[in-house]
Amino acid sequence: MMFDFAPALPFWLLGSVATIIIGATLYGTIKGAKGLIWRALAVFVLLIWIAGPRSVHPVYKAVPQDALLIVDQTPSMQEKNRNTLADKAAAQLTKEATQLPGLTLHRINVSGGDNHGTRLFHALTQADIPRSHFAGAIVITDGMDHDVPHHLPSLFQRKNGSPLPLHLLLTGQGEETDRRLRILNTPPFAIVGQKATIRVQVDDLGAPEGKTATLSVRTGDAAPTTRLITVGQPQDITIPIQKPGETLINLSVSPLDGEVSNLNNSDVLHIRGVRDRLKVLLVSGIPNQSERVWRRLLKADPSVDLVHFTILRSPSADDDTPLSDLALIPFPVEELFQNKISSFDLIILDGFRNTNILPEEYITNIANYVRNGGGLLITAGPEFTQDGSLQNTSLAQVLPAHIANNGIITQSFRPALTELGEVHPVTAGLGNSHNWGPWYRAAKVDDFHGENIMSGPDHTPLLLLDHVDKGRVAMLLSDQLWLWARGEGGGGPQAELLRRLSHWLMKEPDLEENRLTAQISNNQLIVERHMLSKGNVTPEAVVILPNGQKSLLHLAEDKKGLWHGKMPIHGSGIWTVRQDGLVAFASPSEQDPLERQDLRATATLMGPLSQHSEGSISWIGQKMPALRQVQAGQPLSGNGWIGLPVSQAAVAGETRTHNLLSGWVAMLLSLMFLGVGWWREGR
16 A cells, blocks of 8 residues: 545645745744644645545456366275266366356376376476466375375465465265285295295274284185284295296285275285206217307206216227226216116207117116106217117107118208297297208108107208107207307307207296196286197186186187187186196286275375365365355365465556545544634633
8 A cells, every 4th residue: 555645736835835824823822822723733634635645555356366176086096986076076166166256277187007106296296387376276086195295395385475275175984994915025936846935914004903814825726725813913924836837826814894995905926936956967979069059058047957978988998098087087877877867857968879888777767767757858960870879779769750870961951940830839939040040960860750840951850849758858850059159150049949948848837838828918818728739629718717706718729729818807816717627827917006005085194284285174975065265364264165265466557546534524623623723712
């Protein structure tokens, strides 16, 4: 507010009159005149009135206001009817905002589900709103936000330091309770035959702890086991790992009375079973380049214990070499091929010719080792056409091929995948065989069986795989694989081929020709059946849901040896798929585990910030508040309503004036002073 004058006469004239009156009053007073001062006051009141004193007030108008409406649409809002309440509340507030002058309500939907939890304040601070127009924010949520700051953003403070409101509208009827199962620690893998230790904890949120709950543990499709655990305390449980590959473990806890949801009462763990220190026996015949390839590959694998012997000469060889120079240690024939042969996971015979090295009894032990479940890999070269060939021993009963007399082919050729090899897990995806480098020697067979996955010169078999009772045999009909390691003609995938080949022989589940796999993606169960061996495939797979219900899933053959089927699924747990004696398990992966940690509707997280901003906390499951505009300095919420402060600014060039001394007041004052002067003069 300012002061101004609007004189009816010029200021110089008013000043002159005032000077004369002051002089006359002083002279009369000196001469003893009575009542002269009061008459002077009467004249001064009239002079002031003629000068026109007035107050000047600026004209204020409400400036445009921008407020934020943050609507939580994260996965936790799918519980109960939260989304419905939120949409209804947002629609009502949007409608009411259109009826308030100068107010624009900007709606921002926060979807979440990106493994970062609910981030409402991130969305709020990213909004493009001029700070001078910001009037506050209304957040419709269940209260579970994962980026709550310690202090409100500076956006919520005016220039004069007063706060702007953060109104919290909670999608519930009051504080809720929830029981959750937390996995504190789980190993990603465990040794087959041993137990994996898992640490878990059950928490009762919004309710007193110290109670007991029942924990159910189910491995695969086995019957569940139960135990009592104390709520709020970590618990260790052990799970036996019985087979290589992935093991699915379903943990679930009994519900809490009155809890909001049992979605976080269970979880599925994935633990991969691995073998402990695979033992491989590599016996090389005449020193050759390929043994370096085998040794380099196997020594590079930290999970492999390699025992390697190279036969430099036959025990029956007759020369003058001292016995002390023949070997650093004696070849432990009896220990390796009699006493400890069953302890090996894989035996590799590379260019091996049995010239009185192994008695027939030990050769038979190798064949029996295969039949009882062992893996045998043989690389065949010229030694198979010479005396002491392994195919002339009892080992021939488990070999997948017989090499013809004088059956060594010496010519340039490029190894190629057969039709079966294109889809076999050992060789599928190794790349374009047309780009592989050449080899120059291969063995020609006159009889073979098993699976031919690579071909050599003139399309003859080059790599044969075979199942023998419980074991497996692989036979590479060339001793020139080492050329790929040297980069001959561009080289080839020798390291990956040998890795897959050795792991197939050791029965790696992912390399099985006949296997059933299942996975869940985008709420769909995807089942694949691989079957490369001869036999009939049942077109339907039996799907067992987590609740025990069964459903049939039809599988269609996409290409040779691969059947495929899909079906929609909902919920969590372990789905079991069975077909032709095979079984597979699948569980949906949680897209945003933070959202499952606490499913309550609660004001405990965001409530203190709302109160600090002089905002309100409303449970819209009970009553939906109305939206108002309030003047500065007034309360920002009340019974059944929430408010946004009105912001005003002075209009440039516009003012409002008010006379400080009106005419009738001046007249009364003048008459009063004249009357007093007359009274004083008459005394």
